[in-house]
Amino acid sequence: MSAFNVLITDVQCLNCRRQYSGRIQFKYGNAAFLQYHIGDTVKWGRNNIGNSDFKKVNVYGIAEADSCPLCDSDKIIEEFDIFIEDNVIIRITPMESIGLYLEGGSSEYVVMEMQIVPLFFRV
Numbered sequence: 001m002s003a004f005n006v007l008i009t010d011v012q013c014l015n016c017r018r019q020y021s022g023r024i025q026f027k028y029g030n031a032a033f034l035q036y037h038i039g040d041t042v043k044w045g046r047n048n049i050g051n052s053d054f055k056k057v058n059v060y061g062i063a064e065a066d067s068c069p070l071c072d073s074d075k076i077i078e079e080f081d082i083f084i085e086d087n088v089i090i091r092i093t094p095m096e097s098i099g100l101y102l103e104g105g106s107s108e109y110v111v112m113e114m115q116i117v118p119l120f121f122r123v
């Protein structure tokens with residue numbers, strides 16, 4: 001099994017509608033079982049996935065649990081888009097489409113915007 005990181009954030013159960021603290025696994029940055037919250041800066045190190053130079057990245061996230069800890073229903077959201085901008089975890093939403101990750105090169109993340117290089121020379 002390869003290493004991953006975990007984003008800990010509130011998620012809402014689709015059955016009981018209550019919020020609970022969810023653990024969302026993802027593979028981006030230094031994949032070393034690190035724990036993150038929304039607003040944290042991605043750490044880089046020995047086992048890097050992605051690149052700290054990327055400006056905007058969508059990262060594939062998957063819930064560790066397969067049922068709600070409050071009502072035990074399996075009607076929960078299991079797949080997420082994790083939005084990272086300038087290496088900061090900005091927000092998380094239910095995943096729109098797995099196709100984005102499958103077609104985007106890496107199945108773990110998609111670069112939405114590369115770093116903007118200043119234009120020093122004008123013709």
Ligand SMILES: [Zn+2]
Pocket residue numbers: 013014015016017018068069070071072073
């Ligand atoms: Zn529930």
